[in-house]
Amino acid sequence: MLTEVTAARTTREITNSGTRKVPVEVHLLLYRRLKDTAIHDAKRTLAGLPTRIALLERAWIEQYSQAGWPGWETSFQNCCLMLNEDPTVERVKALKEIDRVWRKSLVDWGRKRWQKALEEIETLKAGEIPAWSVGRSIQDELPLMEGEC
16 A cells, blocks of 8 residues: 655655665765776777876876875775775786786787788788788899998
8 A cells, every 4th residue: 555645644654664874975876986987997998009088097096096086086096095995915916807808909909900901911912912022122223231230
């Protein structure tokens, strides 16, 4: 049975149903989002290399900041402290995760470039592009530099 709650008919039993709810601290959502967004953005890569935003976000995570310095309220360390997490453990975990994604991206990009280069070499060897033979003859005619570099 549903009870209609109006300003005139409000009783303590309706508002306090006997189960006490844990108060939600909404301001902690800011710290959780700062931390999670930084880790997510730090994993972004383009052509096998981290983007500028990724480099900035990784630096934000890696940076050590103390109370009293400008911007310490939004530092990675303060976010972890507000969320009752150990900053050093969280920092190491986040950096390992970011570095793993960067390495995988670089290896995948290198593998794709290597395969593309092999395909280009095969097409050149097949004689589909006559400019390859012209380029090779020019390189053969260039004098080699003698002496130490």
